[in-house]
Amino acid sequence: MCQDALLVIDLQNDFLPGGALAVPGGDRVIEPIRDLMTLPNWRAVVLTQDWHPADHVSFASSHPGRKPFESIALSYGRQTLWPDHCVAGSEGAAFPPDFDTSPARLILRKGMNAALDSYSAFIEADGKTPTGLDGFLKNLNIDRVFVCGLALDYCVKFGVLDALHAGFETIVIPDACAAIAVGQETDILNEMRTKGARIMTASEVAARAAHKTQHLPSNRRINGQDALPKCTVE
Ligand code: VGL
Ligand code: ZN
Secondary structure (H helix, E strand, O other): OEEEEEEEEOOHHHHHHHHHHHHHOOHHHHHHHHHHOOOOOOOEEEEEEEEOOOOOOOOOOOOOOOOOOEEEEEEEEEEEEEOOOOOOOOOOOOOOOOOOOOOOOEEEOOOOOOOOOOOOOOOOOOOOOOOOOOHHHHOOOEEEEEEEEOOOOHHHHHHHHHHOOOOOOOEEEEEEEOOOOOOOOHHHHHHHOOOOOOOOOOHHHEEEEEEEHOOOOHHHHHHHHHHHOOOOOO
C-alpha cells in the first residue's frame, strides 16, 4: 500500500494578488488546496514557506544597481533576482487570512540561509544542502507525494524534480497550482511529465482518496519500505 503525502508549496501572502511577488491567479488555488488538505488519505500534509532573511541573496535590493527579474552569477550558479518577498516573520511570509493550517503535520521553511536560495522543498539551490524533507517523508514510509501550490514554474517545479530524484512517485495537481509565467503552464507540466511526474486534477485526487479509504483497514499498519509493493496510481 502506498503512503501518500500532500505537499502544499509556498501558499503565502507575497505570492498572492497584492503580494510582493504575486503569482497571477494565485488566489484561485486556495479553495482546491483547502479541499485537498482535508481528504482522509494523507499520511502527512506538509506546508512549505519561503522564509528569507531581510538581506537574502535572491533579493535585487541586496545587489546595488540590480533590478528585480535580472539574473546574476553566484557561486552556486545563476540566480534570478526578485523583489523582496517572504521575509521571515513578515505578513508577506504568512499564510493567507483564514487559511486553516491545522491538517498539516509539518510546516517546513526554506531559503533561510542569507547566501543561498531554495526553490525546492528538498534541496537548496547549491544542489546539495538538504532541507530535511526527504528524511521526514522517508521516516514515515511515505513513497508517493502529491504536489500543489505556488509557483508552478519555480518552487513547485523544482520540488517535483527533486522528489522524483529522491525516489518518490510524484503527482502534480495542475488546477491547484499557478505559474509566474502565465501561458507556460503546459510546457512546464510537460517538462515535469518527461522527467517522470504524473498529472492528476484535484477532483481525480479526491475520487482516488475516497476509493482508497474504503479499502483501507482502519488501523493502518506502517510497513517497512521493503514490504511495500511498487506504487502506481490506480
Ligand atoms: C518562489 C521565486 C522566489 C516560489 C520563491 O515560491 O515559487 N519563486 N522565491
Ligand atoms: Zn524566495
